[in-house]
Amino acid sequence: MFLGACDAGKTRAGAEWVRAEVEGSEPLQSRRSKRVALVGEALNQARDVIVLREGGILACSSEDRKLVWEAARLRLV
DSSP states (O other): OOOOOTTSSHHHHHHHHHHHHHHOSSTTOOOSOSOOOOOOSSHHHHIIIIIISTTSHHHHSOGGGOOOEETTTTEEO
């Protein structure tokens, strides 16, 4: 759990943790998770903050592993 004030980096820290779980924390390291659930108070809030925000998952994904948000299916691939 992360506790902090506004702009303390909670979203970025969570996004980096999720990325490390799925990709591995170091090059060529095996991944720990294949699927991850992103949970928020409401669907649009979770999407806006966890996925699309400037410190979110899309922002911290590497260029060679660029993620795609599929709005119609409500999933991040």
